[in-house]
Amino acid sequence: MMPKERILQLRDELNQHNYRYYVLSQPEISDMEYDRLMHELIALEKEHPDLADPASPSQRVGSDTDNTFTQVKHTYPMLSLDNTYSEDEVRDFDERTRKTLYLDKVEYICELKYDGVSISLQYENGRLVRAVTRGDGEKGDDVTPNAKTIRSIPLLLKPGNHPDTFEIRGEIFLPHKGFEAMNAERAETGEPIFANPRNAASGTLKTKNSALVARRPLDCYLYYLPGLEKHFSTHFESIQAAKEWGFKIPPYIKKCSNLDEVFAFIAFWEKERDGLPFDIDGIVIKVNAYRQQQLLGFTAKSPRWAIAYKFKAREAITTLLSVDYQVGRTGAVTPVANLEPVLLAGTRVKRASLHNADQIALLDIHIGDKVTIEKGGEIIPKITGVDLSARSADLKPVRFIEKCPECGTALVRSQGEAKHFCPNETDCPPQIKGRLEHFVSRKAMDIGCAEATIEQLYDHGLLKNAADFYNLTAEQLVKLERFARKSAENLVNSIELSKQVPFDRVLYAIGIRYVGETVAKKLARHFLSMEALRKASVDDLIQVGEIGEVIAQSVIGYFANERNMELINRLVQAGLQMQMMTVETNISSTLHGKNFVISGVFRNHSREDIQQLIASHGGKNQSSVNSNTQYVVAGDGMGPAKREKAAKLGIPVISEDDFMQMISS
Ligand SMILES: [Zn+2]
Known part of the structure; x- marks a missing residue:
């Protein structure tokens, strides 16, 4: 098969699988099989740059190059909806609507109100051309490369009668499961955790590195097509058509012919919302017929044909029994309130977060107080208020601890930090x-x-x-x-x-504060060895792109600690990789005269590392298999075409471990 045909075939297959997996939730192939097809496509596109396509599924893996967000003006302003917490105001809305339209009955569409980040997607000839955030409603940020990594957003629509150009709007959100996994990962690397899934989604969408965005399990529901009055007569019809075109349209939608049905929908979801795998904060009620929407029009701020009914925050009142202090892996101290057990949103709650010392001072909280707890987007409820009128005179204020409950060391709080830390990194x-x-x-x-x-x-x-x-x-x-x-x-x-394991990961592993995966890579590439990094001054460190004063001081502080140096010396003796492998360093000539092709993804090394190792041992890297090739080093997801060719030419296919063996002997 010609490369072009194969590329088109792979794109088509991946688009199909993508749709089945992320839109319909009915996968037909395993993740591994999907990755294998993706790797083959990426490899082929790399070999044939002339066949690149911005709508190719390969775009979904993102890119490590920082993108900049330019501001784009919205074709139709992205207005926010009128909000209400009161059923009476929903009745008023219905009455006003019927009066304006001179009708006894109006058909409404009820939908969930997703707690995420609004997005506008623009399509031209069936291809995604632009994704723009709400911004101030008039102008938003162009976040196209990031949006492309979200698997449920189609890059290419299914063939159908969609208009040549149109816009569709919806909400990007992070399901609970992804949110928890992401916070666990951040806690591990000492990065601040996100307060709730919405913050995490909006933080991620503003990330400049789209390869990073691709690793976050963002999802997107689409629910509104502005400006298509010529094509459809109702909102519901437009949404059903969009579903046919390949968009992920929420199944939680109901046509309501009167207000009772609207209230039944509200009551149902107010009760069932905890069972959803993502956060919602209310219900949206829209007039269904476009003709009626046009008659109703807009105020300066919002459409007159829709209203959002927001759920009340779920609150309960109980008694504060005591406060515990938990010391995390990074030494951060979190106060946790022990409560008289109480029912809140269907679960029995006996602990709540108090965040930090400032929050305790702000609430002026006393042990024995009647406190209000609230469950919002966060997983753990928080204390939001104290009933001062119910406080008896003998109650004592909560005093934030001064010493670490685990090791007894005096806690510290740096300027500008909300949290107290136990500074005893080595013995706590x-x-x-x-x-x-x-x-x-x-x-x-x-x-x-x-x-x-x-x-x-x-x-x-x-x-x-x-x-x-x-x-x-x-x-x-x-x-x-x-x-x-x-x-x-x-x-x-x-x-x-x-x-x-290569040096940059060793550097990440030793856990210098603020030195996450990316910073470790940058430092490793710049200084090339632990020895050189240890000798670096603050000035040397801030020469490296994106390394600021805080990180620089943290690195200097790490190496100034004798016990850290002891650890490093022992790790050196154990034989860990303490320097970068570079092309310039010629380690040996073991591989002299041998040509290698590498394919797939490797367990302990990046592709670049292996290529460098080949070069530094005197071997040559080739991009494709031919009769001059001596070895193919294969990782996971090696392209079948390469495997076939190697077999045909009788070239041995070796594993990563075989290869490491080869150069160590
Ligand atoms: Zn401690």
Whole structure:
């Protein structure tokens, strides 16, 4: 098959699978199979840049180049809806509507009000050309590269009778599951966590790096097509057509012929909203007929043909019994209120968040107070108020602790920080365990060691810092409860393998505050070795793009600590990668005269790393398999075309491990 035909075929297949998976939730192939097709497409497009297409499914993986957001004027202003919390105001809305239209009855469409970020998508000849945020309603930010990474947004519409150009609007949101996973990951790297899914979605959509956006499980429901009065007679019809064109249209929609049906819809979802996999904050009621919408028109701020009924925040009143202080993996201290158990939105609540010392002072909260708790978008309820009139004179104010409840060290609070921290990074138990968990995590050293195992090893005194991993033996492990010979050996092997993890990930793994995955990569590429980084001054550090004063001071502070240096020295002795492999460094000539083709995704190294390793051992990299190729190094998702060709020419296909063996011997 010609490359062009294959590319078109892959795009078509991926579009189909994408639609089935993300819009219909009826996948036909496994994730691995999907990734394999995607890798093949990306590889082919790379080999044939003339066949590039901005609507190709390959665009969904995003790009590491920072994009800038230009401001774009909306064709139709993106107005907000009139909001109300009162059923009476919904009745008024209905009465006003019927009066203006001289009708006894008006047909309404009820929909859920998604708690996310509004988006406007523009299509030309069936292709997504632009995605713009609401902004101030008149102008918004062009976030097209980011929107393209959201799998439920079609880049190419199904063939059909869609207008040549049109706009569709909806809401980008983060489902609960994705939100929790994302916060867990951020907590691990010491990044601030998001307060609720809406903040997380809007923060993500404003991220400049679209490859990063692609890794976040954003979703998008579309529910409004402005300006199509010539094509359809009702809102409902337009939405059904959009569904046929391939858009993800919410199934939670109801035609209501009177106000009773509207209220029934409201009552149903007010009760059932907790069962949804995402947040909603109310119901939207729209006049269905376009003709009627036009007669009703707009005020300066909002359409007169729609209203949003917002759910009341779910509140309850209970008594504050005591306050606990939890120390997180980063040393951040969070006050948690213990409450007299109370029912709130269908669940029994006995704990609530108090956020930080400022919040406690602001509420002037006393132990024994009657407090109001509220459940909003957050998973844990929070205390929002105190009933001062119910307070008896003998109650004592909550005093924020001064010492760490885990290790007794005096807490510190830096200027501009909301939270108190335990500064005892090296000896505070939750912080030690947190650092160990971070060290073994997949993006760091990728050691297969579960949280519970770390806990167990720590409790037995076998593991006090990351360097201790490299002293563990299978003999020691089998003596522990729950360790079989096989699992002990697996852990030891996994630790051994981590010695090949490249330097940038080692740098990320040691857990310098503010040095996340991306910063670690930048520092590693700039300084090339731990030794050079250790010697760097603040000035040297801020020379590196995007490294500011705070990160620079944190790096300097890390290396100034003797115990950190001790750890690093032990890691050096253990044989971890403490320098970047670069093309310039010629390590050996083991691979002299040999040509390699690499394909797929590798477990311990990036493609670039492997290419550099080939070069630094005297080998040559080739982009495609031919009769001069000696080896194909294959990772996950190697293209079948390459595999076929290698087989035909009798060229050995080797794994990442085989390759590492080859250069180490
Ligand atoms: Zn502590």
